[in-house]
Amino acid sequence: RLSLMLERLQLALHTKLDKGQDDALLRFAVGSAAAKAQLWVEARTHLSRAVHLNPAHSASWQTLGEACSALGDTPAAINAYQQGIQHAQTNGDLQAVKVMTVFLRRLSPPPTASTT
Numbered sequence: 001r002l003s004l005m006l007e008r009l010q011l012a013l014h015t016k017l018d019k020g021q022d023d024a025l026l027r028f029a030v031g032s033a034a035a036k037a038q039l040w041v042e043a044r045t046h047l048s049r050a051v052h053l054n055p056a057h058s059a060s061w062q063t064l065g066e067a068c069s070a071l072g073d074t075p076a077a078i079n080a081y082q083q084g085i086q087h088a089q090t091n092g093d094l095q096a097v098k099v100m101t102v103f104l105r106r107l108s109p110p111p112t113a114s115t116t
Contacts, residue, residue: 006033013046024054032063035070043067051083058088058096065103078107 009030016023031046047064050057061084068077081104088096 003037006030006037006039009033022049022053024050024057024060027053028057028060028063031060031067035063035067038070040067040070044071051080055083056087056091058084058091058093058100060084061087062096062100062103065100069103069107074107078104081107 009026013023013026013030016026027046027050031043031050034040034043034046044064044067047060047067050060051064054060061080065077065080065084068074068080081100084100085097085104088094088100
């Protein structure tokens with residue numbers, strides 16, 4: 001069922017692209033479906049384009065961070081969460097700020113205690 005949804009979204013995206021159009025929300029939908037199917041490279045590709053087309057869409061940043069993290073690209077995941085938190089704060093999306101802050105903490109190394 002998930003693969004069928006992903007195929008339909010990809011078809012819709014390719015139809016728009018063939019017409020010379022690109023759409024941030026459609027890219028987000030395709031990227032999110034790919035992430036749910038654990039197709040992380042494809043997810044990162046579409047989500048990267050989604051945030052390029054609409055940098056204010058915090059859900060795209062959050063899912064991009066998840067994809068980068070799943071691929072083991074911690075610096076890119078941290079960057080995505082930081083960008084997402086900034087945009088979510090600007091948009092007043094407090095729940096997204098909370099969620100991405102938790103994910104960011106999980107990726108960031110704990111501070112080292114100084115022994116002086």
